[in-house]
Amino acid sequence: MNRLCGFIERTGPGPNGLVLEALKHSIAGNRPSQDFPGDRWGISLVERRPETAQPGALQECFLRQGPLACVFVGDLHNASNLRNALGAAHTAHAPVEMVLEAYRRFGPSAYTLLEGAFVLFLEDRTKGLYILARDKLGAAPLYFHANDDRLLFASDLGPLLDSGLIQLEPDTKTLADYLTFQFPLGHRTFFSGIRALPPGTLCLIQDGTLHIEKAWRFAWQPLEEAETLYRDRLRRTLDAAVRDTDTLPHPVSHLSGGLDSSILALLLSKRHPALETFAGVYPYGPAYDESLFASKVAAHCSLHHTDIYPGPEDVIRLLPDMVAKLHEPVSDVAFSRYTVAQAARNCAPAAQAVFCGQGADEFFGGYAFYQDFLNDRYAGGLPQQAHQRRRLFSPEQLRAIMQPGNYTRLFGTYDPLAVYRLSFGNSGPILDRAAAADISGFLPYWLQIENRINDAVDLQPRFPFLHHEVRDLAAQIPAHLKIRDGAGKWILRQAFREDLPEDVLDHVKIGFRTPSGIWFKDALFDFACDALFGPNPGRIPGLDLFEPAAVKDMLETNREGRANLGWQIWTILLFKLWFDHYFGGKPCA
Template sequence: MCGIAGIFHLDTPKPVDPARVTMMTDVLAHRGPDGSGVWTAPGVGLGHRRLSIIDLGGGAQPMIGEDGRIAVTYNGEIYNFAELRAELQGLGHVFRTDSDTEVILHGWRQWGVQCLQRFHGMFAFALYDSGRQCLFLARDRLGVKPLHHARLSDGSLIFASELKGLLAHPLLRRAPDVRAVEDFLGLGYVPDDSCIVAGVEKLPAGHYLLLERGKGMAAPICWWDVDFSRRANGSARALEEELTERLRQAVRSRMVADVPLGAFLSGGVDSSAVVALMAEASTQAVKTCSIGFDQADLDETRHAEQVAARFATDHRKRIVAADDFALADRLADAFDEPFADASALPTYRVCELARETVTVALSGDGADEAFAGYRRHRFQHAEERIRGFLPGALRSHIFGGLGAIYPKADWAPRPLRAKSTLLGLARSGEEAYALAVGVTTPALRQRLYTDETRHLLDGHRAEARIEAAMRSAPAREPLDRAQYADLKIWLPGDILTKVDRTSMAVSLEAREPLLDHRLIEFAASLPVSMRLRGGEGKWLMKRAMRRYLPDDILYRRKMGFVTPISAWFRGALSGEAERIARGAALAETGWFDRVALENVVRAHLSGRSDHGRLLWQLMMLDKSLTRLFGMGR
């Protein structure tokens, strides 16, 4: 895994100072501690930081074609590079290395932009072709690897794996975008179509950007999308066998490395499935690792140990304190933009543990999005059945009225917290699901904002993009639409950002076999009943894994990485809560009503309301504003 950065002049080939490219790559050293390189030509500069995984001696970058016409800087892995190399050699191409990077050079020469359709893997790369005077930026199908870019006042475009790479360029103007703040508060992360630094863009997953000198700025082109509108044929048994084989292929393709390789093992269905298939394919004990907590109700290590024993893995675990919030500052540095998914803390710790013995680790991310594994999918499916029986106006009258009078009971057992369900049934499926995926409600956000902020936002809502994605989804049924929105927005914005930044912060490559695009396409074609049945998500996947895993692993209640943030803000972080109420960087922006902030803090500290997630959001936003814009110092 690596970090990339570069500069491209769109209109005239002005000289590029190699020192500026070096500045941009130096701040990405954590992504590539094994080597660095810079290449410049008239009007272009490419930079690279390398974490050596394949062809340790011959894969240095930026890599230049033999005739000097094409150069590439690349972050990621192309898992079918050996097959593509053989095909290209059959077409007359001569290779000088054994790296997958060289396949990109020859693939572009042979197939142009269509080379992307042939690449199976995770990647973000920049390729310069002097013959065509063009820069080709591309990002993998699901958005596993990131790529940021921005226009500068001197007519150039700069790009980098992380925002900090762009910020290292002295011409990038630093100004916050209040719309990204609305997005962050609504969703808990800044999605890929937004950025906290005004003017910075992220290349969307499954898109490329082809910039030809003298033709100005172009728009990104979508080269891959997931289609939920088609349905696979076959019996449950036949589809189960096909799924099992696709899972095997996805895992085995990601086990190719010239460095030590292992896996994260939480003891949940997804990571256990990956470890089971790794053990089946490996002649040696699979190296696994897990993180446990010193708080019994949060600790899953016994389940991980059960799976490790079943497959005789070389297993390591580490117990960390449940109040491991001291990492917050380190995470703020790693993420650049505010990021409020508190599971980033244990994810960082498990990456840290894995890096002690391996350079590559396989994870179980992606199955919940692909096979309808989240609790919200079950709720959405059930609610849509009710919506199908009652016209919208009647639903709005009945459920809206009940929801308005039903008390909000954060303290009550979950079955008694019906207010949000009732209000959700009064809305359209898209509106209700967008709220279910969100963190801080629109009503609460509006109470926090000043009049000026509401004016600046001009109706911009964090949830609107989710509603739009669901309405335009290539899909048949409501569950299809919900999963499509998850794969296009939640997955790259939250889950993959979390794994990329935490793993790269410790120079670890994380690979996600359950996000193999062929597996995702297959999952999208399954009938809804094969994904969700009897209130059980991932139905066919669990059925397929019965030959490997016991029922107490397959069907136990999903936990994930849980962090007790509400308790933190009534205990060790109560000082941070008070600081939020007083303002700090948040006050300097003028975005928030101080009295409203104080009310939130008082209500939480007194136990009247649970605002733990909101306080965590505000704290991480405060830290990000201080780091990016020098506010609150």
């Protein structure tokens, strides 16, 4: 997807060309761009890969017909169905034409007919109405900032942060979320006043008034059908999803050795016999290393496979650059993905798209903690169990590591658990309730991070497991076919039982966590101390949120092997590096 930024004037005399120039400055550079000005708005599109750009491609994203104007950026996956809904008289083929015609026929509710990975803007001058939206699951990112005068928006945080049009301040609620779950709730970012537009919603501005309206909700609709029927449908549907998302030359794919990436590599290899795949490998035993399974899939499918071995030296080398390019503190898993993306770009300079398996865990019961919830491993109801499984620090730990008064400042009037609890339904199977909460909360956030990681190396991520036909099929498959005999993704494993090596299908999911606890014992101990404390171990310069002695004790506890605190140390370290980058020298509290 090409990059996008723009504004809508809510009050005042009309559009200011300097606003659009300020927004696109950080993403345009020497890349081809196209500006589309309106009476009270302006949008700029910027080519992602100038060397492969087609003449007029940006112009094809825009259409004006009388009082209506539309910008559509991304992929429309159900063009044939949309044409049928519009009727035989409609012969348009370009997505922006179909979207505009759908709005003409059905008004804002036309959004529910659109399937794909996209961002759209629509103006209706007869109603004084402007609409911003992105796809239903959040495969395409869109961020916005609203004040009394105008709405600013962009497909990446960079244009908003670098424009000079927004006074940047840390978001204290997001920090509380981060220290609790390591990701923001409520589609906030780490910057106060800048949010991701929630998937499935419309941002409406009419006569200067802004309103965020939910237009689509995911819902489970289980149907009891024969297992063989679901197996066959899964095979066909995933194959079609790969075909629909395989629209750019020279795709590459992640291949961790897990089930999701192995299925994608298998299906892609039928379309691209010379498919290049990449895996990050941490050779610290079976708790970290799935490379054996990745190698088996590569041999089985005749892939051109490359193993990447990130090490502690890569943390020292890449972390400052990663913080600057991803704009927010991120988990150690994001670092692992970032190193593989960098290597994929270096090894495959012509690559334009990378296939990723996001969505499979949520839709098919893949996370190990879903099984824990079914077994009542943790005390309390489902939201409380999910909190105990996902939480980074307990309230008691947070009080211990934060300076006096700061815990109350962050958590005194805000409870991340109470907000998190709202994402869980009150009825239905435990698996469906837990997965639905992740589909509405964690998944959109992780898609943002995946987009930023690949955007940093000019790769466009492709998410076949988010394809609408896969999504709708997963909604029909009963929970008992997703987790069976202690194994997640059971029906997905059965669907490809004859196509992949048996031990690849049956091994337990590992994930792609960085061995940070091991590295902070020795190779990264001095780096972490220097980054956190500088020359003065008695204070954390510029970051008066934490108690230095408590953070130092965490490092020593991890170093001596009394507890593995790598995840917690990583979280504080990344927050410190991020805070220094954007607010260096300014007291956090």
